[in-house]
Amino acid sequence: MRTTHRPLTTLALALSLFMAALEMTVVSTAMPTVVSDLGGLQSYAWVFTAYMLSSTITVPIYGKLSDLYGRKPILLFGIGLFLLGSIASGLSTSMNVLIASRTLQGLGAGAMQPVVLTIIGDIFSLEERAKVQGAFSGVWGLAGLIGPLTGGLIVKYLSWHWVFFINVPVGIGVVGLLVFCFHEQVQRKPQKLDFAGAALLSAGVVMLLIGVQGMGQNLWALLAAAVLLVAFVLVERKVAAPVIPMSIFKIPAIAISAIAGALFSAAMFGATTYVPLYVQGVLGGSATLAGGMITPMIVGWPIASVVAGKLLLRTGLRPFIVGGLGLTVVGTGLMALLFKPDVSILVPEVAMGLFGIGLGFASTALLIGVQTSVGWELRGVATASNMFFRTIGGALGVGLMGAVMVSQLMKDPRVPISAANELLGPEHGRGLPVDILQTLSGALGTGLSINFWIICAATAGAFAASLFFPRVSRGSGTGLPATDVAAPH
Incomplete structure (x- = not known):
């Protein structure tokens, strides 16, 4: 059995997460320009x-497969899909092709973060892992710093296509490092994949998203989602190895963390999606400036996460959960109240900074609350379930806000929505007739204003849920060190 080269393997794992983190900031920066080129603002x-x-x-699913066939082949497969999706995204000639390519990219990304975190647990002891997790939190901060600038420079001097192509050389390097430096001895386990549960969950969430984006016009999709998700719960209660064990939600800390995580993730993904659009489409800022609005949030998050990790075992979890989510309400309240066409660019920066710091405090404490509520044998599935609710909340939140924005742009039948694409071009719609430009600018501003109130409402809901988080005595639970925290997701 060949020995794993831990430093180079760790570098490969960090680069894998870096690609995923960079993707968020770079794509958000470039999307207004993509829309001006491909059209399809309604599909934003x-x-x-x-x-x-x-x-x-x-x-x-990838988590179960990595137990059956080993971490290495599953991670390599995921990175391969991610790179294929990146190439296809860069070659896209229409918004529909881009959406399909991003779906392929996401199918690969689904393997990257959970398997990377699993490998860290495999090759490092608990004491070593505390230091490694701190370094991996810094990966997200670094991506937050250079992502918007990188995206803006690529859009300005090359083209938006290269926003996706930059993943390719990094991904090839990661694959090479993993092939030659990471070695494992796979212990086969007699497990069965819950295909029925996975299929019902996938179909149910897709129907739910279609229904949410339909703004009341796709009631059939909401009904289908309800039937599919009820069937999913019934199946999960019977199978031996469920995708998401329903029993863990009887634990108050896990149930409340799932609710709060879904709500604050809806706000987080909504902010990273629509604040750049607001800066570029309403304030008339450049792509670089628009993407830079995300930086205060993504930099504030890991810094606050590290601070929380060092202090929360002394103070308890509740102060960071309640206080952090309260701070997110302040940040998103500034968005809802002050984001006007003539606002200073400093306001979005401050709002996103406060938002990110609050998320860093709360998300770290919530994750540790989940992990300390169960024993070792359930800690992995409890953590994965919490990640699932966070990302589903983000997807549904962004979908709802997209539907709101499109409904505002389509209110005036005299103005084609295709004209709105020009608002995001380098001329900011100056080639449009004055009356159409004013109508579109007003509609876009109104739609985004409603979205910022939705974001604020989501953080307020998360804050309200946090008030029911159980009071746990200091130091109770497990022997996990306070610095053993995960990067934001």
Whole structure:
């Protein structure tokens, strides 16, 4: 059995997460320009939700497969799909092709984060893992710093297509490092995949997303989602190895963390999707400036996460959960109240910074609350379930906000929605007739204003849920060190 080269393997794992983190900031920066080139503003949200949906649904499946066949082949398979999706996204000639390519990209990304975190647990002891997790939190901060600038420079000097192509050389390097440096001895386990549960969950969430984006016009999809999800719960109660064990939600800390996580993720993904659009489409900022609005959030998150990890065992979990989510309400309240056409660019930066710091405090404490509520044998599935609800909440939130924005743009039948694409071009719609430009600008501003109130409402709901988080005595639960926290997801 060949020995794993831990430093180079760790580098490969960090680069895998870096690709996923960079994808968020770079794509958000470039999307307004993509829309101005390909058209299809009405499909704007699907570029993000297709990626999140396909990656989220596959997380528990990849986790089971990695137990059956080993971490290495599953991670390599996921990276391969991610790179194929990246190439296809860069070659896209229409919004529909881009959405399909992003779906493929998400199918690969679904393997990357959970399997990477599993490998870290395999090759490092608990004490070593505390230091490694801190370094991996810094990966997200680094991506937050250079992502918007990178995306803006690519759009300005090359083309938006290269936003996706930059993943390819990094991904090839990661594959090479994993092939030659990471070695494992796979212990076969007699497990069966819950195909019925996975299929019902996938179909139910897709129907739910279609229904949410229909703004009341797709009631059939909501009814279908209800039937499919009820069937999913019934199946999960009977199978031996469910995708998501229903019994863990009897634990208050896990149930409340799932609710709060879904709500604050809806707000987080909504902010990263629509704040850049607001800066570029309403304030008339550049692609670089628009993408830079995400940086305060993504930098504030890991910094607050590290601080929370060091202090929460002294103070308890509740102060960071309640206080952090309260801080997110302040940040999103600034968005809802102050984001006007003539607002200073400093306001979005401050709002996103407060939002990110609050998320860093709360998400870390919630994750540790989930992990300390169960024994070792359930810790993995409890963590994966919490990740699932966070990402599903983000997908549904972005989908709902996309439907709101499109409904506002289509209110005036005299103005084709295709004209709105020009608002996001380099001329910011100056070639449009004045009356159409004013109508579209007003409609876009109104739609985004409603979305910012939705974001604020989501954080307020998460804060309300946090008030019911059980009071746990300090230091109770497990021997996990306070620094053993995960990067934001």
